[in-house]
Amino acid sequence: xxxxxxxxxxxxxxxxxxxxxxxxxxxxxxxxxxxxxxxxxxxxxxxxxxxxxxxxxxxxxxxxxxxxxxxxxxxxxxxxxxxxxxxxxxxxxxxxxxxxxxxxxxxxxxxxxxxxxxxxxxxxxxxxxxxxxxxxxxxxxxxxxxxxxxxxxxxxxxxxxxxxxxxxxxxxxxxxxxxxxxxxxxxxxxxxxxxxxxxxxxxxxxxxxxxxxxxxxxxxxxxxxxxxxxxxxxxxxxxxxxxxxxxxxx
Numbered sequence: 412x413x414x415x416x417x418x419x420x421x422x423x424x425x426x427x428x429x430x431x432x433x434x435x436x437x438x439x440x441x442x443x444x445x446x447x448x449x450x451x452x453x454x455x456x457x458x459x460x461x462x463x464x465x466x467x468x469x470x471x472x473x474x475x476x477x478x479x480x481x482x483x484x485x486x487x488x489x490x491x492x493x494x495x496x497x498x499x500x501x502x503x504x505x506x507x508x509x510x511x512x513x514x515x516x517x518x519x520x521x522x523x524x525x526x527x528x529x530x531x532x533x534x535x536x537x538x539x540x541x542x543x544x545x546x547x548x549x550x551x552x553x554x555x556x557x558x559x560x561x562x563x564x565x566x567x568x569x570x571x572x573x574x575x576x577x578x579x580x581x582x583x584x585x586x587x588x589x590x591x592x593x594x595x596x597x598x599x600x601x602x603x604x605x606x607x608x609x610x611x612x613x614x615x616x617x618x619x620x621x622x623x624x625x626x627x628x629x630x631x632x633x634x635x636x637x638x639x640x641x642x643x644x645x646x647x648x649x650x651x652x653x654x655x656x657x658x659x660x661x
Contacts, residue, residue, distance in 0.1 A: 437462075440531070443513050443524040445628050455513065455524050461485060465500055489534065507549070509566070510537055512627070514549055521554045523628050537569045544620065545572055546627040547601045555602055555630070557614035557644075562604035565611055571647060575601070575613060578645050582652050589657055590638045592619070598626040603647075610648035617641050635659055 441457040450470035457463045465480040480500055484493045489508045497504045503518030508526070511533060515522040526533065537547070548555075550564040567575075579594050600616040618631050619639040625631070633640040641657040 438530070440529065441513070441526060442528040443526045445524055445624075447625055447628075448623065453524060457484065457491075465498070467500075508533065509549070510534075510547060516549055516551060521548065521551065521629065523548070525624065525627065537567060537572065542569070542572050542576070544595070544597065545575075545599045545601060547603070548630060550602050550604050555614075557602055557642075558604050558606075558612065560607060562606050562612070565603040565605045567601060567603045567613070571603070571611070571613075572601070574647055574650070575599075575615065575645055578647075578650060578652055579615065579617075582643065582655065586655065589655075590641070592638065596620055600626060600630055602630075610646055613645045613647060615643055615645055617643075633658060 438459045439456055440459055441455070443455040444452060446452045450468075452468050454466045454468075455463060456466075461483050463482055463484055465482075467476075467478045469476045480498075482493060482496050482499065484491050484498075486492075486508075491506045491508065491513065493504055493506075498506070498515065498518065501515060501518035501520055501522050503515040503522070505517055506513050506515040508514075511526050512523045513526060547567055550558065550562065552558070576594065579599070583590050583592075583594050596619060597617040598620055600618075602614045602616075604612050606612050616630060616632075617640070618626065618633070619636075636658050637660045638657050641655065643652050643655040645652045
C-alpha cells in the first residue's frame, strides 16, 4: 500500500506542477463549495501535496454537525483521479473539471461541487451572463433514465444552449394554454447525449426560478406544482421538441 501511495503522490506532483523544493508550503490548488438551504454546505479543498479535505457541515437551531474526509488525488488534464482510495463520500474514483464544477461521474450517485477558486486556468465556462439560468449534467444510465437506448454523453457548447433557448421559446408559444410563464422564469437543467443516429438530443428539466444555486448541483424533481415544473426532450440536430410532461396540480 505504501508503494501505491508514493506512486499517487508522484503522479499528482507531476501533473499539478507542485511547489519547488525551495518553497515547501502546502498551498491550496482548488477550493470548491456547494451551499444548500437549511444551513448545509459541502466543501472540497485540494492542496499541492496531493492531499484533499472534504467537509460536510449541517446546522439547525438544535444541533451542529461537521464531518471531514481526507485522501489523495492527482490531476491529468481535466480529470481528477482519487488514489489509492476512492472519494469516500460517494465512492468515486474520478471526477471531471467541467463548466466551473468538479463533477463526479462514476460513484454510487452523481455529485457536482462548484469551483470557487483555483490557481490554474480552467476551461472557458459555456455559460454567459445571459444563460446563467442553465446547468448541465453528464449523462450516466446508472443515475438517469431519461434516455433508454444506447447513447453517449455529449458536452453542450454555448451555441447549443442558445439554440435550446430558441426551441424552448417556440415550445412556450405553441403551448401557451399549458405553460403560463415565460422561458426566463425558469431554471433549466440539461442532460445531453448523442444517439445512435448521430443526433444530439437534450433532456430539459424546467423549474420555477429560485434565488439560490442549488439547481446547479443536482437534478430537481417534483411530484406536483403544475406548470412550475415540467420537462421535455429537444433534438438539436432536427431543431424539434417532444415528450412535453407538465406536472399536475397539488
